[in-house]
Amino acid sequence: MLNDSFPEMLVEEAADGKEAMVKVDSFCPRLIFMDIRLPDESGLQLTQKIKAKYPEISIVMLTSYDLPEYRKAATAYGASHYLVKGSSDSGQITALIQSLSDDSKDLPMKEEK
Secondary structure, three states, X not given: OHHHHOOXXXXXXXXXXXXXXXXXXXXXXXXXEEOOEOOOOEHHHHHHHHHHHOOOOEEEEEEOOOOHHHHHHHHHOOXXXXXXXXXXXXXXXXXXXXXXXXXXXXXXXXXXX
């Protein structure tokens, strides 16, 4: 969906928290979509680590858990937004990305060949 809506944006994925942190350190994205549950650590704790090191990165919790305590924890750990899978459509996600940057050129873009 992101590649369709923002074809020039570079989109990376990580299978777990360790891989995510390696990519964040080497790539330094402007925006991260984070799940609360990851195979090797809490997405909340990873959010806190990332925000401590890179406070300028926007982190959006995108999870299937629509619980008030998770929303509160996400904010406390540094997440900028909280979206629930299945309740958020592609239009909402696209609008959110656009609102996080006045100019989509501020987001990571693919290198031209």
